[in-house]
Amino acid sequence: MYFASDNAGPAHPAVLEALGRANEGYVSGYGADPLTAQVVETIRQVFEAPDAAVYLVGTGTAANALALSVLGQPWQTVFCAEAAHVDEDECGAPEFFTGGAKLTLVDAPRGKIRSEALAAALEKAGKRGVHGVQPGPLTLTQATESGTVYTLAELAELTAMARARGLPVHLDGARFANALEHLGCTPAEMTWKAGIHAVSFGGTKNGLLGVEAVIFFDPAHAWEFELRRKRGAHLFSKHRYLAAQMQAYLEDDLWRDLARRANASARDLADRLHQVPGVEICFPVQTNTVFARWPRAWHRHLLNAGAHYYLWDGTLDGGPEDAPLMARLVCDWSLPPEAVATFVSQFPA
Amino acid sequence: MYFASDNAGPAHPAVLEALGRANEGYVSGYGADPLTAQVVETIRQVFEAPDAAVYLVGTGTAANALALSVLGQPWQTVFCAEAAHVDEDECGAPEFFTGGAKLTLVDAPRGKIRSEALAAALEKAGKRGVHGVQPGPLTLTQATESGTVYTLAELAELTAMARARGLPVHLDGARFANALEHLGCTPAEMTWKAGIHAVSFGGTKNGLLGVEAVIFFDPAHAWEFELRRKRGAHLFSKHRYLAAQMQAYLEDDLWRDLARRANASARDLADRLHQVPGVEICFPVQTNTVFARWPRAWHRHLLNAGAHYYLWDGTLDGGPEDAPLMARLVCDWSLPPEAVATFVSQFPA
């Protein structure tokens, strides 16, 4: 009954086996090893992007902040969704890596930036000449923090608005695979074909120990990225261990299988919760996260019974027992099939 | 015949086994897991420092740069040895993480800061009042970039000079274990008992996949470090995999065994090279690195024969064949015992 986060579960066994296989003999450090060369090539193939610059880092925050620092300038503002990870959950890493850029929060009901709100934010950003910060990159999160997914048309519309002003677009793909499974499209369709310039391609939340890739479809900034990564202390000396994880992830579609499993668990969870009178599903369940609401007293009961999840808009002790509170329930790839049923069976309803 | 770096060899099998054991079930992320609590306690015991603040990061550069950012201020200068890793090999990470502090390079023959040179640098640093940067942390590297080791008395003398001016002292211990084995002392003796405030305690070069600990003996800056680590994108979500590595490293003195092996290989290598007429050992061989000099033509022969090592003060094509060039030869824990003999047997002499 562990729904707290998709970083709480184990790595997939195939990933550890790959680490074991990689742990033989001597290879050059800092990414100059054959496994790294292989995984770079694999990612280029997966994204149908033979010229892409591809890099590995250890955390999603590093992927996002380094990518944005290359795409933007210190005197610009980054457009992101309200409640985006880059704004709320990275302790100012984008500001740190960019040298003090701003973040402009754009209205994003259910996690998805409204195009009208982006238009207004873009319009406002250029108004004050040298006195104001300048418009900078747009960053979109796919799947969003609310577990929802932009359609390809929605992505294309938003990226076109940025591109019309000469602004680059970054995709925070911490849950890239989950979104891709939902859309049933190709990685290229969800990225460069939809107008994305650079991607944080997540692995950690979907079965790795801790590896994310940064992909620039235009390699012009490759060397700058390498210098910023090193300077940011994110260039691993024993780089083969990052490469081995990512290679295992991509082989035999493991990454898509794991995302499919996680999404299916969330679907099952939502369906079962939907049957419980008094439970409200808050957002469309499109990936591996369910946001749902039920009375405080039931939360108390469930959490005492050993369930793990976060309350998203209140606390156990913050009000009346019958007041509804929203829970975030995240299903990771490893969730045992019976966990969902067991969890829902504990509802007092 | 792989002497290029101690980041080129494999991780110790016990470390991978520990990863496998850690890969079970659900635990909280970001360091709030039992394994992390355990390894923090273990490090406190190893260092006889029950109040120490202890953190794990993925790279040595992160450990150094984050530690210095906490100990210093943007308007200060960090005193370090000429050729220190923080100056030459981190692409400006200390400058980046501190917000633009300077590094003052102090004369350091054979890698060890001369106390007279440090005295002069400290003396000069305070002279220009508000116009100049202010004196900041001292950072010492143990073992040094030249493979040498400060004696405890030398450490105490240098740290006393800094402390007399109210300046904190950091120890870059990327090869901490190798130095400790050479001195035959305790971790406490080589750190806080010798006047050190904070340590980058290396694991990556000595058998891990990629984990370093940062230890502050005074926990006053613990929360600041946590925020800086997160903001620097160095807080791993699946933190247990860092903890598992470090715990395996410290159990049953594995870390000291591995360092002893590596040091012994270097000792053996130096002894054998010493027998070769025309080879000069450049620095005292105290840890796992040998600096030695021989004619360019021999380097050409050896490197063509499959040896891997770095030329330290020239290139194969930069001058006459009989000109002596210095090689850096690093022995890692995994070096097969016969590799040294095989390598030396290839000398044309």
Place this chain on the structure above:
Amino acid sequence: MYFASDNAGPAHPAVLEALGRANEGYVSGYGADPLTAQVVETIRQVFEAPDAAVYLVGTGTAANALALSVLGQPWQTVFCAEAAHVDEDECGAPEFFTGGAKLTLVDAPRGKIRSEALAAALEKAGKRGVHGVQPGPLTLTQATESGTVYTLAELAELTAMARARGLPVHLDGARFANALEHLGCTPAEMTWKAGIHAVSFGGTKNGLLGVEAVIFFDPAHAWEFELRRKRGAHLFSKHRYLAAQMQAYLEDDLWRDLARRANASARDLADRLHQVPGVEICFPVQTNTVFARWPRAWHRHLLNAGAHYYLWDGTLDGGPEDAPLMARLVCDWSLPPEAVATFVSQFPA
């Protein structure tokens, strides 16, 4: 008919005379001159703050950004009003000087932060632990960007909310004198007695060529400020010319006279505009700025007739001729008495 900005008019003649008097003989640079000592003492007296640390800089943005960099930390967020100068008109200077802090925009109708909105922002800021930026300084603007003035009770309420969480409070006093004249209180009452820790005390918009003072009521951070000012390139070598301006400003209550004049002009302007059918005064006119709305066609007429002011919520060519647009009309100390009447007489109404 120049209402574009209070930085468009001349400096007061007494200020230029003071420059002339200061331009004699040799004095030490960088603030170690007698005039600087004198003006520091004068400001301490004016603010009834004998221990205050007082510094001069050349721009209001420097005053704000340097003050905030001393009061806050890179991993914090600064709470400010929506549309505050620090957010909209300083091209990210606060972000730059703080090393990448965030700004949290708080709802502020008519320029004044709503206490409920501040409470909510403070409440939210601490919620995400190490993952989110931490609560930092509160900065209030007095007079506000809308020309309104916080009452002493309002100031006290807002500063108490910050202080209850251990957060320092900065006052952006670019139009300090104008607000003071409106309230009719003492500088101490409007600052430290109301809970303010540090002030940007403006002179440039009220008759100087370009000098602002930064005042810390607690001198603990004095040395840090001096280093940050130098490092920010804001320590003037020929410092006496800043001191002379500020001293002339404070002598014989010149600063209050000038603010009184400017406020009176705005009052007169508002009264006359109020008589014009079809003109709406948007905000209470409490200082030297009037925000008023009338049809686009009239703006076209007035601007063509030689009036200077900014349109605040639209452009001449952005819509129907009868659509009302808001103008910002700023009266500086030097505005000729007849200018207001002349301007209003040009209205086509």
Place this chain on the structure above:
Amino acid sequence: MYFASDNAGPAHPAVLEALGRANEGYVSGYGADPLTAQVVETIRQVFEAPDAAVYLVGTGTAANALALSVLGQPWQTVFCAEAAHVDEDECGAPEFFTGGAKLTLVDAPRGKIRSEALAAALEKAGKRGVHGVQPGPLTLTQATESGTVYTLAELAELTAMARARGLPVHLDGARFANALEHLGCTPAEMTWKAGIHAVSFGGTKNGLLGVEAVIFFDPAHAWEFELRRKRGAHLFSKHRYLAAQMQAYLEDDLWRDLARRANASARDLADRLHQVPGVEICFPVQTNTVFARWPRAWHRHLLNAGAHYYLWDGTLDGGPEDAPLMARLVCDWSLPPEAVATFVSQFPA
């Protein structure tokens, strides 16, 4: 007898008169005034550079640090002379404005970078690939901190070395006029014709209250500079007062007259000191600064008698009375002709 600094004397009366003339009526702020347009054009003519981007700031440190931030990158190192102002006297402003670039100190006897030393520094800088900071701008100081002047041939040699590696060259011209008078060449010859990309063109040390110009001969980075200047809080709202000073400076060759006077005073001072047995002139006296050495006891006598100057390599109380100490004696434009003779007449010799 005031030889402490060329920032200790008064501004030239013509400069104050220009301020008075500028202090009429209303003009747009932030540099959009006619006087600023005029001075930009004047500087372009003076430098025979019709396309140059020209900006005014209030301090020499701002000019240097902003120029370097535009020419370089955070991950680069700036090559400068040992004892350069940018390294010793700006409290890390270049590091702050560049976002943490390094400064590489190049051997510079008598203030002038040795070309062999620059060659070695350039050679070394590129060696470590992604691990080391990258080569960045070269900055030369003309006249140097030692009062000496690079010949045009020397400038051309050094700039050619940087340009051969694609590196831009900045000239710190805090005492530009003094050097120009010594060389008797044109501003163009001493800058872009000698390979310089950007200049900090000083006025403050030569008769202004506080204005320096930054000149980029290639305007490609103009907009970036404007944003950095604003963000650095160095864009003055009442910009006409900076423009008026600089315009007065350039009219009727005032700037060259003042430099000629200052240089002549220093020449006279050196000639007279040369007559005093026991006095040693340390460096060639080419501009307005004399470095000379005489016994500590004489310094005590002179300083007690009311002379003002800095001891450069020791203190009054740091050793035996007969030990020679070096003085720095700076002559500003306003030095009364008799001051030199009076000063030298006080020598006890």
